[in-house]
Amino acid sequence: MSEAHDVSGVLPGELLDSVPAGTNLGVVGPSMTGKRELAIRLLSTGFEAGDGVLCITTKDDVSRILDSFERHAPSLDRSRIGVIDCSGSGNRQMFRAMTERVSSPSDLTGISIGMAKLSQQFERRGITDVRHGLISVSTLLRYLSPGRVFKFLHIYTRRVQDTNGFGVYTLDDDAHDPQVVNTITGQFDGVVRLRETDSADLEFQLRGFGRRPTGWTPLE
Amino acid sequence: MRDPQEPVVLVVEADPSLAAKYERWLSDSYGISIVTDGRAALDALDDTFDVVLLDSELPGEDDAELLHEIRRRDVDVQVVAVATSDPGVDAVEVGFDAVVTKPVDADVLKQTVEDLLDRAEAGAELTEYHSLMERKGQLEADLTSEELADDEEYEEICEELDGLERDVDEKMGELDSEMEFVGTVREVAGPSETFETGADGSAGETDRSQDPAPDETRGDENDDGSSDSGAE
Numbered sequence: 280m281s282e283a284h285d286v287s288g289v290l291p292g293e294l295l296d297s298v299p300a301g302t303n304l305g306v307v308g309p310s311m312t313g314k315r316e317l318a319i320r321l322l323s324t325g326f327e328a329g330d331g332v333l334c335i336t337t338k339d340d341v342s343r344i345l346d347s348f349e350r351h352a353p354s355l356d357r358s359r360i361g362v363i364d365c366s367g368s369g370n371r372q373m374f375r376a377m378t379e380r381v382s383s384p385s386d387l388t389g390i391s392i393g394m395a396k397l398s399q400q401f402e403r404r405g406i407t408d409v410r411h412g413l414i415s416v417s418t419l420l421r422y423l424s425p426g427r428v429f430k431f432l433h434i435y436t437r438r439v440q441d442t443n444g445f446g447v448y449t450l451d452d453d454a455h456d457p458q459v460v461n462t463i464t465g466q467f468d469g470v471v472r473l474r475e476t477d478s479a480d481l482e483f484q485l486r487g488f489g490r491r492p493t494g495w496t497p498l499e
Numbered sequence: 500m501r502d503p504q505e506p507v508v509l510v511v512e513a514d515p516s517l518a519a520k521y522e523r524w525l526s527d528s529y530g531i532s533i534v535t536d537g538r539a540a541l542d543a544l545d546d547t548f549d550v551v552l553l554d555s556e557l558p559g560e561d562d563a564e565l566l567h568e569i570r571r572r573d574v575d576v577q578v579v580a581v582a583t584s585d586p587g588v589d590a591v592e593v594g595f596d597a598v599v600t601k602p603v604d605a606d607v608l609k610q611t612v613e614d615l616l617d618r619a620e621a622g623a624e625l626t627e628y629h630s631l632m633e634r635k636g637q638l639e640a641d642l643t644s645e646e647l648a649d650d651e652e653y654e655e656i657c658e659e660l661d662g663l664e665r666d667v668d669e670k671m672g673e674l675d676s677e678m679e680f681v682g683t684v685r686e687v688a689g690p691s692e693t694f695e696t697g698a699d700g701s702a703g704e705t706d707r708s709q710d711p712a713p714d715e716t717r718g719d720e721n722d723d724g725s726s727d728s729g730a731e
Contacts, residue, residue, distance in 0.1 A: 391684040392592055395677035399588045429629045430622070430688040433667075438674040461636030462629070 284410065284445040285325025289317070290471070291499050294485055297325075298468075300443035303436040305464045308473030309453040313481055313498070315339075315347065315414050317471065318447045322410045323352035326359075331406040333361045333397055337384045337418035340368035341375065344414070359406065361397035363390055376400070385422040387431045411439055415449040416463060425459055432466050473498070505530050506549040506616050509576075511540040511565075513557050517603075521552060524605045525612065537565045544569060548576050549619065550612050553595075555582040563593045570594060577615040577686055588677060596682035614672060615682075621670035622687040628663045631656055 287296040298304065304321070306314045322332050336344045341364040348360055358377060365381035377400065379393030401409060413435070419428045432448070439446035448467065452460045464470050469487030474495070476482055481498040507530035512518040518533050525531055532548070534540050537560045540551070551569065555562040566578055577596040580586070581603060590598050596618075597611050635656050638647065647653050671687075674680045 387688050388681065388685045391681045395591050395681050396588055398677055425633075426626065426629050427688050427690075429632065430625050431684060433625060433628075434671070434674065434680070434683050434687060437668065437671065438680050441673050441675045457640035458633060458636040461639045462632045465632055465636060 284408070285327075286321050287325060289320045289324050290483065290485065292496065294493060294496075295471075298445055300445070301440040302469070303439055303446040303448070303467045305467040305470040306447060306449045306473065307452050307460065307464060307470050309475070310451050312473040312475050314449040314451075314473060316351070317473065317483075317498075318412055318414055318449050319344075319347050320351050321447050322412045323348055323355050326352065326355055327408070329406055330408045330410070331359045331361065331401045332410050332412065333363070333394060333401075334412035334414065335363040335365065335390060335394070336412075336414050337365055338415065340364055340366045341378050361401065363393040363397065365390060383422065384418045387419075387423070387427070391434075409442065409444045411435075411444055411446040413446070413448045415451065417449070417451040417454050420455060420459065420463075425462065429462060429466070432463065436466055506612075507532065507547055508612060509534065509540065509543060509548045509551045511535075511537070511551065511553045511557065512581075513554065517554070520603070520605075521608065524608060528609070529612065536560065537568070540565070541568055541572065544572055544574055544576070546574055548574065550615050551576050551578045552608075552612075553578055553580055555580045555586075566594055575619075577619065577682070579611055579615070591678045591681050594685070595678070596686065597678065615686075617670040617672065618683055618686050621667050621683075624663065624667045624670065625687055628660070628667055631660055631663065635660065 283297040283299050284302070285297050287293070289295070306318050306321070308314055322334065332348075334344060339347075341362045344362055344364075345357060345360065348355060348357075361377045361379075362375075363379050363381060365384045365386065367383055377397060379396055381389040381393055384390075398409070401407075416428065416432070419431070436446060438444075450460065450463060452472075455463075467487065469485065472484045472486065474482050474484075482495040483498050484493055484495050486492040505528075508525055510518055510521050510525075510531060510533045512521065512533065513535045518535075522531050522533065529550075532543060534543055536557060540553070544551070553562060553565065553569075557565075562580060566580075569576070569578060578594075579597045579599060580590055580595040581599050581601060582590075583601050585598060585600055586593075596615055599607055599611055635653070638650065638653050638656070642650060642653070671683060672679065674683060
């Protein structure tokens with residue numbers, strides 16, 4: 280099992296080349312600032328032989344998520360991408376071994392059961408380093424009380440820590456009160472904040488990891 | 500530190516010699532009730548119980564069905580399966596909170612019950628932890644980083660949070676097994692009312708704490724319903 284997860288090349292300037300095993304990272308910004316794209320890049324960069332991805336998707340159905348992975352990591356073996364689809368999309372796909380459907384984003388136990396089943400499959404296949412994605416926390420907050428989402432995230436981030444994984448969580452900061460955003464992101468080791476400039480370019484800021492926040496930097 | 504009110508275990512066991520063993524091992528620390536079949540278990544089940552010990556090989560009973568019925572009763576209990584062999588991920592899916600395999604070891608059984616009771620306590624402490632995190636989150640929203648550095652309340656909250664987090668995580672235990680993870684989510688973050696079917700996962704939860712209509716205006720869709728590649 281590796282000590283760190285390689286994420287070099289996702290953020291410019293070598294600001295975040297790797298994260299220690301067990302890290303939980305938030306990707307936060309207003310809507311339409313490329314959070315999903317950044318999360319998927321963080322989940323799929325630097326993949327090695329024993330790696331896998333478990334992605335919980337709350338809005339986009341499994342085929343859209345897989346297409347996004349395809350765009351950013353075309354060489355990534357799809358069978359290493361486990362998807363927990365709670366988007367409730369009516370588009371019933373053919374059976375796919377590494378997909379678990381959950382009826383609603385509010386079914387946290389169902390989501391965790393889906394996660395457990397896919398984890399078991401990974402273990403059987405010798406895939407030991409798992410990156411976890413939750414796209415997005417905001418959908419959970421639309422369905423459930425902040426308290427329940429908070430507790431779920433606490434358990435989930437602990438699970439990522441205890442299994443030496445790497446977790447990436449997206450959150451719309453324009454959909455919630457600043458207090459809610461702070462409460463949620465307070466559980467992460469670090470946060471990448473995104474924003475759009477007046478000229479429609481994207482900038483990011485890296486916070487946490489025991490360091491001073493960086494300045495706003497173009498995402499390129 | 501346990502609540503003065505002694506935790507209570509419902510033992511569902513048809514074999515009297517096994518039932519007697521469990522009683523011997525557990526009655527020092529817990530209140531015990533023993534029933535011999537599923538019907539009696541469902542009749543006896545109420546909020547006074549904290550843990551149910553369910554023999555997976557009760558004659559003429561389907562343990563998954565029985566567990567489903569227990570969950571439908573909407574009683575806040577955690578359920579341990581006592582099984583001949585480790586059922587693996589199926590037990591997770593069916594919805595047991597823990598499994599002990601026969602022949603049952605006294606220490607394993609006691610530790611399992613203890614861990615489940617800790618998990619329930621972790622849930623209560625997590626509520627407190629969340630409240631404090633909310634207070635911290637509010638201060639961070641209201642004050643600049645310079646002001647926060649000088650704010651006594653903020654400093655106190657951060658210290659208290661450290662201690663609380665340690666308590667919670669100690670009670671929750673390691674979450675490296677699938678069953679521990681799912682069981683913890685169910686116990687700590689699950690709804691107060693549920694109609695989970697477990698095995699096929701088709702039923703959603705009925706908890707709608709905020710009861711909003713889900714927000715239909717998705718940030719990642721253009722007006723014509725198409726989506727920008729990757730933009731969210």
